């Protein structure tokens with residue numbers, strides 16, 4: 148292990164924090180105008196139990212939303228990838244749906260399912276993140292070279308068999324590429340609901356109440372906590388990718 | 401010995417946006433059991449279509465394909481295929497790639513028995529020691545050898561080869577020709593080889609069928625009665641050189657560049 152690989156990014160972060168701290172100090176900004184890095188840790192300690200409680204709410208709803216997006220997106224991608232007609236029928240619908248800014252969907256969903264906060268949040272996370280998964284699975288299946296199919300079909304193998312033995316594993320690298328995008332989107336979806344619709348759950352809510360009180364140290368502390376959670380989620384997907392599609396990573400194995 | 405494959409008056413057309421595209425027209429080929437049939441013809445004349453019809457992946461519009469005295473109307477487990485693209489599965493080891501057909505054809509066969517069979521074939525083509533490698537770690541020629549093992553692992557009656565050596569360099573290709581003869585001496589199969597290489601067709605074929613341009617019909621059949629394994633320098637004997645010249649002439653006609 149090369150020590151520079153760790154030291155260089157750490158030094159960069161330290162430098163950035165020092166510049167930030169220095170800027171706030173030099174401009175003499177008070178806490179209600181701008182937070183400095185030295186304010187963040189006290190802000191976290193003050194609300195520590197809330198960070199863990201709300202953090203857990205944000206985390207589990209993101210993960211469940213993403214898991215449902217995987218199931219729904221994969222199913223949709225399979226239908227589109229295996230049937231030309233379904234692809235032609237569904238693709239424009241999908242693009243159109245994806246083009247709707249999800250911030251406008253949040254109030255609609257909130258009105259439709261009043262009071263079902265967990266359900267709303269998961270639904271938005273699902274709606275915002277299934278698109279890349281569906282597209283990658285559809286393209287992966289649709290572009291399978293005919294020879295791959297023929298080696299099994301010529302032995303009388305069923306379509307399902309061809310799918311399990313060849314098409315599915317072959318699309319795993321694309322699938323994980325999409326999943327890395329989807330996990331970030333699902334996370335955005337969860338936070339969007341937590342911030343826009345006031346239902347008192349998740350880190351988004353903590354952020355929202357900090358904003359109402361102009362509590363900049365708390366807002367920034369929440370931002371950092373969200374960033375940390377986003378990084379953990381992303382690398383969880385990377386770890387899964389190494390297990391299930393490690394063969395596609397050059398130099399690995 | 402009788403014919404293992406009989407192609408009787410086969411015609412086929414693809415339905416395309418600009419109307420039907422006739423690809424094969426009244427094609428007739430007989431392939432005796434255990435023999436090696438090489439098929440040459442202009443690019444795009446319908447050679448790959450012919451392989452798909454024999455494999456039962458498609459049914460001809462007219463005419464019949466007979467295999468072992470049974471009419472082919474669907475895929476059957478007694479066929480092995482290899483293509484120009486070796487289409488190995490990157491997430492499997494070489495051994496597991498070769499085992500793939502057995503997972504379909506003989507799901508109940510004990511793993512040890514399947515493995516023994518695959519290892520025997522890999523050794524025959526000189527890939528012993530590469531069983532646990534991934535396809536990406538092998539050269540093009542080695543991948544094609546693995547692909548041949550996969551085509552043979554379930555002991556098919558018919559081996560269908562669609563330009564399997566087409567993407568290899570000349571020396572690797574000649575190595576694989578010799579491997580083909582060695583495999584023939586030890587494995588009982590009837591082969592249909594599509595090729596662009598006239599030398600390949602003469603070196604490997606017991607008969608060379610020349611197809612005309614699209615829509616393809618049987619233009620000529622050349623019989624090469626030389627029991628195998630053939631030495632590579634046979635290609636430089638006057639008799640074979642004359643055959644090559646003859647085939648060259650036939651191809652020119654098939655391409656419509658010369659009148660018969």
Ligand SMILES: Nc1ncnc2c1ncn2[C@@H]1O[C@H](COP(=O)(O)OP(=O)(O)O)[C@@H](O)[C@H]1O
Nearest residue numbers: 414415416423442443444445446447448449450
């Ligand atoms: N599935 C298909 N649909 C429409 N046309 C096809 C299809 N497959 C092949 N063709 C056309 O049929 C002709 C013969 O194809 P093919 O049998 O692959 O030729 P060859 O293998 O001799 O080069 C080509 O002109 C090709 O473009």
Ligand SMILES: [Mg+2]
Nearest residue numbers: 447448449562
């Ligand atoms: Mg072809």
